[in-house]
Amino acid sequence: MLVSALRRGYFLRVQTEREVRKIVFAKGADPERIEWLLNEAKRTFGYAIKSEVERTRGPYR
Numbered sequence: 001m002l003v004s005a006l007r008r009g010y011f012l013r014v015q016t017e018r019e020v021r022k023i024v025f026a027k028g029a030d031p032e033r034i035e036w037l038l039n040e041a042k043r044t045f046g047y048a049i050k051s052e053v054e055r056t057r058g059p060y061r
Helices: 002-006 031-045
Strands: 011-015 020-024
Touching: none
Parallel strands: none
Antiparallel strands: 011 020
16 A cells, blocks of 8 residues: 555545645546546535645655
């Protein structure tokens, strides 16, 4: 798991009332598919989502 976390790629930053977490997607993840996933989560669960496709800048933090 650590090796995968060190590769550059896309991540999802999740902010709740208590904490902020970063969920790293697999190397080679499709940004359009990620956008679809976020839209489905918003539609299905009513989550407030601010979407900005970003690249990680190094190791998982």
